[in-house]
Amino acid sequence: MKLSSQKQVEDLFKFKSENFLTTSFYLNTDKSRMTKKEIALSFKNLLSKSKSQLQKMEIGKKKKESLSQDLNKINLFCSQHLSSNKFAGLAIFSCSSQDFWQLFNLPSSPRNRIIFDKNSYVRPLSAILGEHNRILVLTLDRKEAKWYDIFMGEILLLENLMGDVPSKVREGGWEGYESKRIERHIATHLHDYFKKAAHMTFKVFKKNHFDWIFLGCREEYCSDFEPLLHPYLKGRIKGRLKATPGDSTAVVLKESFELEKKLKKQEEDETIQKLVSELERGGLAISGLKKTLRSLNRGEVQTFILTRNFSKPGRICPKCHFLFVDELQCASCQRKTDKLVDVIDEALEAAMDKNCQVRHVTAPSKLDRYGKIGAFLRYKT
């Protein structure tokens, strides 16, 4: 199924077996960034790594068999479906001995991983949900108004309202007085209809908790309509669409997607700009892998900012879980550190554990010049 709500994640997390472990599997399947061959290869590597990890695990034979069956089922599924998959990511949760199997198609790419644990490992799903905005789209003209809910690439028509506004006065054939009276009559109708539409917008918004509003209407209508909206809603209008009520849902969705992408890029640029100015004035900010890891270890990070798909090997202290780029000995407890395939991945985990905010930015960006990674700090030591 397609990942679309926090409720799905909560339901998934509820599954827990008393006697067996659950396998959580995440794969980046973004064909705009990788070839089919590269995806297949990364899957093969991930699977063989997990198989050898499973062999070494000190758990009961039955538990091990169930996990091994999970891996086989995942392998079978991927060998049949991976090349035709159209989504940016895939997540599977399996507990074979309990006949538990759930699959999610993801709208953005997760980091590749397989985790064996008591519960399903759902944090990447929550992170993906958190990255997307729920958008209310209203298309409006003098005849009709339509309200749509757009979330993670899905569009749903929520409400529609017919205008019942008389058509415009035809040129000629009318005395001036009569024609003015009719114009006024039409204006009143239009105003009442817009008021109804504004009221409906508030009703729809309250029910669904949207982040943003996109408005699809001609300038002349917008200037009459917008002042009628609740002040709270006016602040949520993030942009205008060319789409009108006559357009298909596909057109509305496509235009909204483009605008959302543009707005997100703007948001990212603003975040990076804020980081850069904070860095330049020596304020509460840090950049580069080494310094960011040090601040993370010390619990100073407030907002963790990283470039999507950025990965680097590193090291971790087995005792205090401090992260390092290349230190062989933990700076805190002097223990020998262990090698990590991807320290960024661990850093992201640590940041989420410490309730830091996480912001992903898409490369290329200005952050590239600052080591692709950085953070706003709570305080500095």
Ligand SMILES: [Zn+2]
């Ligand atoms: Zn240590």
